[in-house]
Amino acid sequence: MISFKDVSKHYPNGTTAVDRLSLELPEGGITVLVGSSGCGKTTTLRMVNRMVEPSSGTVSVAGRDVLAADAAELRRGIGYVIQQAGLFPHRTILDNIATVPLLLGWGRRKARARAAELLELVGLPGDSGKRYPHQLSGGQQQRVGVARALAADPPVLLMDEPFGAVDPVVRTQLQNELLRLQSELRKTVVFVTHDIDEAVRLGDRIAIFRTGGHLVQCAPPAELLASPADDFVAGFLGAERGLKLLSLSTLGDLPQEPVPADGDRWRLVTSERGEPLGWRDAEGPEGDRAPLLPVRALRDGDSLLTALDESLASPAGLVARVDADGVLTGVTGRERIHEFAGRRHAEAGRAAALKNATEAAEADGEERATSDEASQAAETRGEADDEGTQGSAGSDDTPVSDPSVTA
Numbered sequence: 001m002i003s004f005k006d007v008s009k010h011y012p013n014g015t016t017a018v019d020r021l022s023l024e025l026p027e028g029g030i031t032v033l034v035g036s037s038g039c040g041k042t043t044t045l046r047m048v049n050r051m052v053e054p055s056s057g058t059v060s061v062a063g064r065d066v067l068a069a070d071a072a073e074l075r076r077g078i079g080y081v082i083q084q085a086g087l088f089p090h091r092t093i094l095d096n097i098a099t100v101p102l103l104l105g106w107g108r109r110k111a112r113a114r115a116a117e118l119l120e121l122v123g124l125p126g127d128s129g130k131r132y133p134h135q136l137s138g139g140q141q142q143r144v145g146v147a148r149a150l151a152a153d154p155p156v157l158l159m160d161e162p163f164g165a166v167d168p169v170v171r172t173q174l175q176n177e178l179l180r181l182q183s184e185l186r187k188t189v190v191f192v193t194h195d196i197d198e199a200v201r202l203g204d205r206i207a208i209f210r211t212g213g214h215l216v217q218c219a220p221p222a223e224l225l226a227s228p229a230d231d232f233v234a235g236f237l238g239a240e241r242g243l244k245l246l247s248l249s250t251l252g253d254l255p256q257e258p259v260p261a262d263g264d265r266w267r268l269v270t271s272e273r274g275e276p277l278g279w280r281d282a283e284g285p286e287g288d289r290a291p292l293l294p295v296r297a298l299r300d301g302d303s304l305l306t307a308l309d310e311s312l313a314s315p316a317g318l319v320a321r322v323d324a325d326g327v328l329t330g331v332t333g334r335e336r337i338h339e340f341a342g343r344r345h346a347e348a349g350r351a352a353a354l355k356n357a358t359e360a361a362e363a364d365g366e367e368r369a370t371s372d373e374a375s376q377a378a379e380t381r382g383e384a385d386d387e388g389t390q391g392s393a394g395s396d397d398t399p400v401s402d403p404s405v406t407a
Contacts, residue, residue, distance in 0.1 A: 008021070031191070045160055078154050080160075122177060123177060160192045161192055225244050246305040251300050266279050298320070308341075317334045
């Protein structure tokens with residue numbers, strides 16, 4: 001869907017922001033560009049909608065060179081979300097969202113109806129459409145920014161550190177919202193961040209850049225974590241790569257175990273409906289009168305990293321699992337999570353090694369094919385030269401003396 005072919009961006013002062021980038025961004029997925037400040041990730045994103053134009057190379061969207069398109073027309077067909085939303089302060093929320101449809105010539109009624117529909121889609125109440133940006137929280141403003149970017153239903157969505165200016169709790173909520181929207185809409189998303197944890201959580205593929213605009217590695221999160229390309233990537237990912245791998249799996253990937261029965265030290269107390277209320281130490285001096293220790297019940301969709309955290313906080317070393325109604329269905333032990341993490345890391349490592357070996361074999365095959373073609377061409381030229389030499393010898397026009405003829 002989006003392609004960079006040998007793309008570079010140089011500035012008049014001699015700075016190289018992007019250096020000979022070749023990268024394919026698949027349709028319908030989230031590709032996260034990540035790296036430290038000055039690595040060229042934002043410049044790369046902005047070359048897609050020509051906010052920045054490449055110095056050389058080709059950037060194409062849906063097979064079309066972006067430089068061949070009218071810049072304004074190109075941008076109206078690409079959603080763009082920036083940090084702190086960038087909303088017009090003098091317009092209502094509804095009119096902010098309707099901006100691009102109106103620029104595209106939609107009727108005002110149709111544009112506002114689409115805006116109202118998107119308010120609901122991003123989880124904002126309908127009456128917020130009448131408010132102004134300063135009347136909303138930071139997280140709500142970011143939701144409006146996403147809604148505005150989606151208003152004309154563009155196939156491509158560019159997001160430049162959109163959640164960087166909100167607190168961690170709101171940030172997690174917005175990340176969840178983006179994943180929910182993407183599961184429904186399947187846009188081609190280019191997402192820029194400096195936070196590797198955010199990249200792992202959101203990305204179908206992650207591209208890591210180093211200073212000077214060099215792409216170091218681009219791969220799915222599991223492959224990246226299991227097999228970093230070099231020390232720079234390994235250092236950027238951090239020492240807890242195994243824990244980050246857990247965030248890619250859910251509790252539903254593990255089987256449930258029976259709830260501890262009478263005779264076990266820690267008992268999980270439930271309500272009449274079967275909702276977990278807390279853990280009780282059956283061997284404590286107070287017996288059944290002992291106060292309950294807190295329990296945080298999890299569902300199948302929660303990540304294994306969250307489950308590991310809860311198992312460490314649990315006095316029993318167990319995670320209470322509930323269904324959609326909050327009713328207890330079973331437990332999962334800390335040991336099971338550790339075992340699964342080890343298997344997952346080994347599997348990801350083997351898959352990465354197999355991929356690398358396959359790519360190396362393909363590259364070697366291509367090199368050999370090129371070498372064979374060159375050898376065949378050389379042989380053909382040699383045979384042609386030999387034939388030419390023989391032909392010349394047989395057709396020499398110099399008269400040959402006949403010894404039988406005398407003067």
